[in-house]
Amino acid sequence: MTPLSSNPDKDPAKPIFLKAVQDLQSGKTEDAVKGFRKVLEISPAHSKSWTNLGMALLQRNKPEESKDAFQKSLEIDPDQAKVYNALGRIFHEQDDLAQALEYFEKSLTLDPDLSRTHNNFATLLKDLQRTEEAEEHYKKAIALEPGFIEALNNLGTLLWHADKFEEAEKYFEQSLKEDPANEGAYFSLATMFDFLRKKDRVEDILERAQKNIPGSATTLLIAARQARKKGEIEQAISLLGKTDTEDVNIHFERGQLFDRNNQPDKAFEEFLTVNALSLKDTETRAINKNLYPAFLKKMKYTFTAEWVKNWSPPPPPDPTQTSPCFILGFPRSGTTLLDQILSSHPSIYVAEEKPVMEKIYSLLEQKPPCPENLSTLKEEEIKALQTAYFDQHRSYKGYENKKIFVDKNPLYTSYGGLIHRLFPDARFVFALRHPCDAVLSCFMQRFRYNAATIQFLDLERTARCYADVMDLWLQYRTLFPLNVHTIRYEDVVTNFQGEVESLLSFIGVPWDDAVLAFDKTARRKQVKTASYAQVTEKLYTRARYRWKNYEKHLEPVLPVLDPYIKAFGYDS
Template sequence: MTKNSPPKGPGTPGFRPSAAFKPTVGLPASASAARPTVGLPGSAGGGFRPGSAPVQPRVTQEDILRALQLGGSHLAAGRVEHAGAAAVAILKAEPKNPDALHLLGLVALAKGDAENAEKLIASAAALMPRHVNVWVNLGNAQRDQGKVEEALISYRRAEALNPAYADIFLNRGQLYQETSQYAEAIADFERLMEVSPDEPGPYMRAASAATDAGRFRDVLTYCQRALDKLDEVPAQLKAIIATTHERIGELDKAVEWSELALTDNPKNGAALRTWSKARRRQRKNDAELLTELRRRLEEIDFSNASASEARLIYSELAQLCDEQSDVESAFGYFTKMNSRTKELPELKRVDQRKFIDEVNLLNDLFSGQFVESWTALPEIGLEPGHAAVPVFLVGFPRSGTTLLDQILDAHPAVQVFEELPFLGKVKKSIAGYPHSLAGMSETERANARKVYWDALRKEGADLEGKMIVDKMPLDLVHSGLIARVFPEAKIIFALRHPADCVLSCFMQDFVPNASMLNFLTLDGSAALYDSVMNLWETYRKTLSLNVHEVRYENLVADLRGEVEPALNFLDLPWDSAVNDPAAHALARGTIRTPSYSQVTQPIYSSSTERWRRYEAQMRPVLPVLQPHVERFGYSL
């Protein structure tokens, strides 16, 4: 890669896919020119006051146009209340003015009221159905409510009107990325590159989606395209390049590119973290280097930094302190990291209780007579044309699933897929889930299985040639779905000391979603562990699951002793390729999980019983974990 130029243009420091380059698609061009002193007759000082009565009896179209111009100006400047007042004033004079309805819908969307925004913008779309930006904004309002299919229909309406309208591909690509449809997201962002080739945003968007898909070499390709095309390269693009090199173990290049980014912007959080992380990976356990890195990061004033910037630095400082055995400081920085994570604007739409409520619902349902009410379905053996029965690798996060995934994927007869929502697609395809599992027919089961196989094939699964292992740790909670739709499946359950799991989840800088948000506090982490493992115990009591347990502590102490029985369970022979998961991880280069830096180094046992170093901090949540500790045969 070449080119080192100062950054230009807008950007969000520490580029995150769900926050950066999310536009507010504006009003039609007729309303784009701002005249801030113009208002409807009777509006004092050119402003608008909802409820004020016009002094003059007749409002002309020129008055309305000027009012729209002012409202559009207020909206673009973030003066949401003023924009809303302008729209209200117009609607008093002309109740069905489509541009004013559209503007008021955008105001509602900016305030987080996506439901009302959808109603208002839909009314505008009905009145002016050939305005492309109205359909894009309608899609945005639907997207913000989780109405994925409705949003896609709106975006397609917009595309039919103007196939070169950039905001279609930006917003639809974001929707695809948020719903883990990475191939579709990348396709939209590639189209965005064609439409806006001289802007950095499309390249960074494509790189972000490719990162989420684990396609790290493609990330570098998109960045190179940006370097070749742009006259000036933003610091955040250089930070993406640095971070990608660090992810795939090219540490010298990671340091080089992070330093280029820091030359442009010394406070770029992503570049700073990558620079520090790559250097400490280069020189493991170098006490002098750890002190140097910590001093550099602690000298930076992040009191006015964005949440996305600050959380990255706090994350790295916490890791530095942990490696220095400064437990109190490390825990403080982990706490600050999670506190700033809560402030991320993209999390405003995420319901932290959604996942845990689903877990509790499933536990209540399966604890009763639910399974006994299931209609009988024929037994299923090996799917015709498939090499093996499906295998699900599950467990609580941070229980060694990524290490085990690398070990299994190294076996020549196995293909592992990392944390893609295959079962989520199956779940969505079953109307009335989970209650409808009871009355599921043979045809409905066959349809659900087809959804799963089709999703796997779309991601490149060699169903006919290899055993497919679906690694999604928290699919543990959908073991009831597995039992009903895939009764022939084998489940590998990864287990680790509950206290180590909970502490590690609290310390991990996860990409936030409805389940991961529970890890932002130790209390939340312990509560989620309790709920998930209670559900797992319920499943083991009520379902006939074919399960093999792999313990993390045994795995790091004696790889063959723990893995060979797992291979026997899968009817696979021992193969020496599984002996070196670090080498396989580096060669694979597609580790999507936060554990990538751990599994690309030789197996170590220092994470075993790690929680005891933090026992003082863990003490409040240990009573919640104690029943699980005892049931799994551990000790406190």
């Protein structure tokens, strides 16, 4: 590095550099950029000017120029841990996760005590689904910098999503202790307690927010949500007003409120904004939107009558193990409602959206080609996969060994052929809802996004996904003698007892009055799907044929959905 002289008369770049640093620290980034560039005209090998120029450009939202400046700084002085951290952030933001990973690791190799790198690295690891490692690095960041609010909030959120609620609360509260005006912690605590059905705790958080951050967007949002839950829709709308914000949570709440207030045009506009903002999120951008459609296409073209007839014979049924029952369908078609109804029955255990079949598929992928290798599976291999399936389910917290085991996961519809290969005697409960309502509801809901649910951020992709899934399901129905009970959401909400009696009979258990109190079961059971707020309410019909209110907005996708509307016997 070419040093700058301490004597301004000998080195005219020195005062320019100091002034540029001062400008950067005071937020005058445009002046800072000009200043550092002037220094570099005089001293091109001054690494600190390149580093600071990179920081100033980053603050001015010029990531490519910032990267160039950082790279030039590293060419001069390659041992700058903070620069590698900054580059890691840029590449993470640009969805180049492999390069970001490399830079964060290099930063920590040079300086393992950089709290900011540990926090940024943890966020990347979270996006890579490496949650245990992410937790470790968040905790390291906090150990190095106990008042690091961003890391405290990040760790709290990670623990909450891992069902470690008490530990999550501890970190959110620690964050609020550091900064009583920390909006993120108030919102996270209120949302977590709402999820846990702890109304008193939500009210407590609201009171604290009203005291410490009165009039803030977060305080108004929590208050509006509480008003909505009390049925005070106009009051909730008034609270949120017309705030100009890019807060996805506020737009989502507004959308729900306008929907409940029979203002579909305004509601749809809000959900468009919600999904557009969600697509900008770094965690969402890290997901390849084309993976799931490609998977569905692969399954469709692999599962043919010619291929299936050449399968090796399955093993005989295991008399010691009852074949599972699967609740399938398309998301937002009533699968969570059926889950709660069946969970209320004393003889039934329902596994709620555990990623077990994905793990079984991963085991098959270890011996490619998959799924082509399904055709040549030997008896002992099928038995091993059956054992792995049940062992995985038993490993989850809350597993209960009851007479009937039900595996509820609407995304397993695409695995129908695989399920039949492993469990030829399996029963299938297929949850059906008007295609327009299912697609609209997915578009209007927020999910924990993955390769499948990322489709729902765009209406046309949602409709195409529905068509692909249903094509595959109908193909499975043609290829295999599946034991299926189809149940319509619209019928359940209008003829509860008749539909549930028929469902229980199919599953093989007698009627029990406990199923009438399914909403209480849902409050006891921590429902983790997008439907958790609805299934803890008494049965309602307001979502039945809701799509008709949004028909003009659905017009672009009606041609895609019309074949399934007719195939399933619904009215257009």
